[in-house]
Amino acid sequence: MSSKPGNKAVEGVWSPGNSGMTLRDEAPSVEPEFPVLRPSIQEDWSKALEENHGHSSPMVGCVPVEDLSCVFQPIVDMHTGKAFAYEVLARCKVPGLTNPEILFKRAASERFCGLLGRTLRDIGSRGCRGMPLFLNVHPAELGDRFVIQPDDPMYGHDDDVYVEITESVPFSHYDLCAQMLVEMRERGAVHLVVDDLGAGYSNLKRIADLEPAIVKLDRQLVTNIDRKKRQQTLVKAVVNMCVDLGAKVVAEGLETWDEIQAVRDAGCHYGQGYAMGRPAPTPTEPIWKL
Numbered sequence: 001m002s003s004k005p006g007n008k009a010v011e012g013v014w015s016p017g018n019s020g021m022t023l024r025d026e027a028p029s030v031e032p033e034f035p036v037l038r039p040s041i042q043e044d045w046s047k048a049l050e051e052n053h054g055h056s057s058p059m060v061g062c063v064p065v066e067d068l069s070c071v072f073q074p075i076v077d078m079h080t081g082k083a084f085a086y087e088v089l090a091r092c093k094v095p096g097l098t099n100p101e102i103l104f105k106r107a108a109s110e111r112f113c114g115l116l117g118r119t120l121r122d123i124g125s126r127g128c129r130g131m132p133l134f135l136n137v138h139p140a141e142l143g144d145r146f147v148i149q150p151d152d153p154m155y156g157h158d159d160d161v162y163v164e165i166t167e168s169v170p171f172s173h174y175d176l177c178a179q180m181l182v183e184m185r186e187r188g189a190v191h192l193v194v195d196d197l198g199a200g201y202s203n204l205k206r207i208a209d210l211e212p213a214i215v216k217l218d219r220q221l222v223t224n225i226d227r228k229k230r231q232q233t234l235v236k237a238v239v240n241m242c243v244d245l246g247a248k249v250v251a252e253g254l255e256t257w258d259e260i261q262a263v264r265d266a267g268c269h270y271g272q273g274y275a276m277g278r279p280a281p282t283p284t285e286p287i288w289k290l
Contacts, residue, residue, distance in 0.1 A: 060116050061107060067093040068092055068123060069091045069123060070091065070124040071089050071281055072281075074284065076270060076272065081288030083283070085131060086128050086134070088124030088133055088135050103116075104138055104140075115146065117137060117141045121154050125156065129158055130159060131159055132160040133157060133162065134162045135164065139166075142176050142177060143176065148184060148187070154188075155188045162190075162192075163191070164194075164216070165177065165194065167207065168199070170194070170206040171203045171206065192212040193216060197218060211245075215247045215250070224259070226256070226258035226259050226261065232262060235263065235267075248269040249268045250269070254276065257289055257290070260273075260275060261290060264290070
């Protein structure tokens with residue numbers, strides 16, 4: 001659900017970009033040790049959490065809801081220095097599951113990724129009202145169909161929602177991804193964000209066919225960009241291509257003001273990184289020095 005690679009990731013923060021799962025990761029066939037909740041579209045989700053086979057507090061798979069939380073990192077307009085949106089990042093306090101890679105691999109193996117993602121979307125939406133949100137969707141959630149249930153918390157958010165998938169997902173789950181997007185867009189102001197463009201999995205035609213509203217550049221394209229002329233030329237070309245396809249561009253993983261100036265000069269619309277704001281329990285105003 002960005003402390004992204006290279007942002008010195010905070011323990012307990014997960015996003016597809018730092019989950020450690022790749023395109024080729026598949027959930028192993030593991031018999032769940034804990035009850036798996038799979039409410040249908042008609043079922044009351046809160047009631048389903050509470051009826052978790054005798055647990056004293058609501059559970060998401062093997063994780064107590066009270067041990068889940070979200071933090072918020074600003075995505076900054078590169079022209080105004082103001083927050084355009086906030087990315088919702090997940091944290092977990094359960095011993096042994098504070099590492100986000102372990103948490104989501106556990107969720108995938110025990111088939112509660114969909115419920116975990118939905119719970120985090122609810123926490124994130126309630127914690128950041130009146131602003132657009134970027135929400136990460138794990139590839140395993142697509143098959144669970146939680147994201148297209150009409151009562152999913154993201155459809156009740158009071159501003160636009162940007163659903164992030166890594167660039168690997170259109171490559172490995174294209175048909176399912178396309179189907180989910182059609183249904184999500186029909187339900188509200190939901191837009192697609194392709195994350196980590198340039199990480200190495202790109203099938204540009206498939207990405208273009210999904211018509212993302214926003215593309216996030218992988219941090220490898222951004223790190224030290226102020227020192228490398230060829231890298232600046234490459235990023236300018238990628239930004240121009242995205243604009244021609246109708247998408248705006250976020251440069252993430254920004255850690256210095258020289259990098260921020262360089263990506264702004266390259267045409268990036270938005271920026272994200274520790275230099276402008278670390279993840280925080282409540283949405284905070286970004287730092288801006290340009």
